[in-house]
Amino acid sequence: RRLPYLKREGIRLLAQPYASEQEAASAILKGLAEFYQQAYPDLYRAQAAAVQQATMELQQIYARNIFPEMRVDWRGYPNHIGHLNSEGCFRCHDGLHQSSDGKVITKDCNACHTILGQGPPEELLAT
Known part of the structure; x- marks a missing residue:
């Protein structure tokens, strides 16, 4: 320490x-x-x-x-892993929210995140 x-x-x-x-x-x-x-x-x-x-x-x-x-921090969305414990991103990125000109907020995770791997841990082992 x-x-x-x-x-x-x-x-x-x-x-x-x-x-x-x-x-x-x-x-x-x-x-x-x-x-x-x-x-x-x-x-x-x-x-x-x-x-x-x-x-x-x-x-x-x-x-x-x-x-x-x-107005977003870890207290409002404490765990996004799998979105099991809260709606997380999908609170707004649900395909239903839209701007005044009719544009819908995308549900595409890649719009905000870079996904390096998805799936069971044994399938994500480095090769």
Whole structure:
């Protein structure tokens, strides 16, 4: 454990409501640095590179999982694997939602996702 309470602080920062990805990135940068500067000043000085790396990872996690403009995050759609536990993508990508000019939101998964493999695990083994 190089950075104490990293998971707790990371989740705290990721769970905050932000208006945009840029606002989140700035708040994560500031929030994590302030936490370690105040709670662990010696560690912060000695491990500044680790704090910076953790900040970049948290920013990437945010960018991959939270879409503030669409008000979507992991709490609303906690598990998309197989779409068994929630409607997930199909809440809007159901072929029924359409714009004012009549365009229907596609049900094509490839419009938003890059599917690298599908099927039972034994069929997905690298060859």
